[in-house]
Every structure is written in C-alpha cells, then in structure tokens.
Amino acid sequence: MEKLNKDIQIDRYVTGKLDDAELWEFRQEMEKNPRLAKEVELRSSIYKSIADKQKLNLRISLKAMSAKYQVSRLTIHSWKVQAIAAGIAVFLLVGAGLLTSVFNRSNPDQLFESYYHPESSLLSVRSGSFSDNTSLNLGMLSYDQGQYEESIEIFKTIPNNVVARLYCGFAYMNVKNYEAAINEFDYVVAHGDNLFIDQASWFRGLSFLADNKISTAKSIFTNIASQDGAYHSKATDLLEELKNK
Amino acid sequence: MLTDQIVKGLLENDYHVIKFIYKSYYKAVKNFVTNHGGSNRDASDIFQESILVVFEKLRQDPALIQKNFPSYLFGVSKYLWKQHQRDLQKAVHTINLSQEVQPGLEFAEIPRDIEMETLAMKEKQDRIFQEAYISLKPDCRKIIDLVINGCTVEEIADFMDYTTVSNAYRKRQFCKEKLMAYIHHNN
Numbered sequence: 001m002e003k004l005n006k007d008i009q010i011d012r013y014v015t016g017k018l019d020d021a022e023l024w025e026f027r028q029e030m031e032k033n034p035r036l037a038k039e040v041e042l043r044s045s046i047y048k049s050i051a052d053k054q055k056l057n058l059r060i061s062l063k064a065m066s067a068k069y070q071v072s073r074l075t076i077h078s079w080k081v082q083a084i085a086a087g088i089a090v091f092l093l094v095g096a097g098l099l100t101s102v103f104n105r106s107n108p109d110q111l112f113e114s115y116y117h118p119e120s121s122l123l124s125v126r127s128g129s130f131s132d133n134t135s136l137n138l139g140m141l142s143y144d145q146g147q148y149e150e151s152i153e154i155f156k157t158i159p160n161n162v163v164a165r166l167y168c169g170f171a172y173m174n175v176k177n178y179e180a181a182i183n184e185f186d187y188v189v190a191h192g193d194n195l196f197i198d199q200a201s202w203f204r205g206l207s208f209l210a211d212n213k214i215s216t217a218k219s220i221f222t223n224i225a226s227q228d229g230a231y232h233s234k235a236t237d238l239l240e241e242l243k244n245k
Numbered sequence: 246m247l248t249d250q251i252v253k254g255l256l257e258n259d260y261h262v263i264k265f266i267y268k269s270y271y272k273a274v275k276n277f278v279t280n281h282g283g284s285n286r287d288a289s290d291i292f293q294e295s296i297l298v299v300f301e302k303l304r305q306d307p308a309l310i311q312k313n314f315p316s317y318l319f320g321v322s323k324y325l326w327k328q329h330q331r332d333l334q335k336a337v338h339t340i341n342l343s344q345e346v347q348p349g350l351e352f353a354e355i356p357r358d359i360e361m362e363t364l365a366m367k368e369k370q371d372r373i374f375q376e377a378y379i380s381l382k383p384d385c386r387k388i389i390d391l392v393i394n395g396c397t398v399e400e401i402a403d404f405m406d407y408t409t410v411s412n413a414y415r416k417r418q419f420c421k422e423k424l425m426a427y428i429h430h431n432n
Contacts, residue, residue, distance in 0.1 A: 004414070004418065007421070008398070011392055015392075015395035016395065017395045045370065046377075046424075046428065047393045049370065049371045049375055050374060050375060050378045050389065050393060051393050052375075054256075054304075055300065055301070055371060055375070056378070056379075057258050058255070058258050058297065058300055059293075059372070059375055059376075059379075061258055061263050062293045062297070063293070065263050065264060066267075066289050066293060069268075069271060134386075135386075138379065153382075157383050
C-alpha cells in the first residue's frame, strides 16, 4: 500500500497536483533519494511524450502508411514464380467466368460478394490535442491491419464520431456481423450533417443484402438509384440483378 | 508538391501529404539503407524515424527547412543510418559519404552536432514511450490519459464507470504496469 501511495504521489508531483506543503516535502525527499528523483524524471518524460498527441497521431499515420506501402509494393521477382502466378490467374479467370455463367450470381450471397469491396481507411484525421483523434487514428490503424475486433473496440470509445461509426460499420461487415454494421450505418445516415451519407447508405443496403433481407435492401438501393450520388449506377446495376428476387 | 505545402501537411498530419512523402521519397531512402548493409525493415524504420525527426525540427522552427524538403529528409535518413551503424559498432567506413541517395537527388549534409543528436535521441525515446501507449488496450489508454491529466483515483472511477474506487485502483495499477513493462522491455 505504501508503494502504491508513493506511486500516486509521484504522479501528483509530475502532473502538478501537489499543494505547496506537499511539494516542499517531496522536493526535500527527492534531494535525499536519487532513485526517487530518477523515477520522477523518467515518469515525467513518459507522460510528456504520451501527451504529445500531435506527434503520436503522426506516428500512427506513418505506421499505417508504412504497412500499406509495404503491402502495395510487394513484388514477385522470380520469372518462374511469375509464370506460375500468371498460369494460376488465367485458370482462375476462366474458372470464375464459367462459374459466373453457370450460376449467373443467382443468390444474394453471390451478389453481395460481387458488389462488396471492403473500404480501406482514409487516414485523413487531422492531428490536434484531442484524444478523440488519437482513438480514431488507432482504430484506423487496427482496421488497416485487419484487426477488426480490436478496431471495433477502439471505435466504440468515441461513439459521437461519425467517421468512427462509419468505419466501425465496415469493421462489423468484415467480421460478418451485419446487424451491428447496420446500426452503425443508421447512425451515420441519421446524423445527416456529414460527407459519408451516400457511402453509409450503400453499405447499409449491402449489409441487408448479406443478411438476406432482400426487400429492405431493394428499397435502399431504389432510393440510392433515384438520386444522383456516387453510388447511383452501382445501385441501378444491382437492382437489375435483384429484379426477380 | 512545394516544400511549404509538405511542411504544412506534415505538421497537420495530412493523409495526402504523408502519402506523397512515401510515394516520392521512400524508395530513395530504402535504396540507400539496403545498399549499405540494412534490411527492408531497417529502411522502413529509418524512414519513419527521419520523418519524425524532421517533424520535430519543423515544430521548433518551420522556416528552417524551407529550401528543399527532400534533400533535408535524405540528409537526416543518412545521418540516422550512420548513427545506427555506429551504435551497432559496424564498419562505418563502408558508408560512402559522397554517394548520392539516388541519381539526380541531392541530399543535405547534416553535421553531427548536439542539436541533431538531441533530436535523434528524443525520437528514440518518444518512439518507445508512444509505442508502449499504442500497445495498450483502449480502456488502459483512457486510464493513462486520465492519470496524465492529473485525475484522482476517485475521478477515474467516476469517469470509467467503475462500481468501486478499489476497482479503479486495481485497474490504474494494472495499466501502468503494462505500460512500464513495455518500456523496460524495449529500452
């Protein structure tokens, strides 16, 4: 208990919460005890560093960009491997073509798979002193690394952030929890005052489709197709394929 | 993209600027590091470290790097790689100081002075401390933020909706131990 109290006292010193009398006493103790002084110095550096959200956010963005960049720059050098890969690609393309013509994307699952393209993060979160941005950046980082459960956990700590709710929806879609995804997209659409309404509506429709709620999905896509938004033509095409369902 | 646009974007953590920096300059740094005994992983680490050192310098005085951002970034990368080699006591003479990072790209010669040593040292320290924070679970990060903001255990209990103050004590202690364990392990 004494150790715990000392720990709290160090924190109170580092964060400037000791009153005058306590401060004087603590400084006296530090002069006599170099180990304590060293501990205080270390803790002060740690807290200062963690409190520097501008640098922390940049670090998170760089980590995410580095991961993205390494993935996108992966190349196959060996010509033999390239030849084999090309052969496999041709085989898969022919196979996919045959399957498509045989089944003609006849069920909602296949339609969903052909229209669903997972979103990658924008990472356009401006830095600042708000821990909200740090949480959003960290959520995006986990999302980009495919740690969807972890990203959901982080996004949930900032329930009033529209971008977090949108990406939380994407993360839910990736773990196939469509009901939860719909809840997140509902929030973004109902919020009204943001740039992601088209996107949220489209993915909301896809979530209903994946959840086999065809008539609800149809009515959402009809609404999207009737407007001149970014998903107008995709929704029109999808409705055409859903015509007889 | 102009240097002042890059500087502004870097300070504002602008996605497009960060992407531009990676797209335009990463390859040159990677070539330099891998041609001088480093791995791809080393190159990636040195590149990130260099951007953060440049960022720190820009924060102190944005006017310092107004002339040529890539040249300065390459200079810092080269400096940090040399320092890394020195730390590992590898053969420093294998680094040809006059060699260009990439044909046609100029890179500044950064003198080994106290200012640069301090910036590099600070970045090494910040990296460990901030990575430790990033490694924590969201609830622990929240608690650490509250501790840093000087909240009492009672305030932490209230903020985190813990039923008892002793729960807050335990959780606070647990999170701090996790943070410190990471730091000691990586220091």
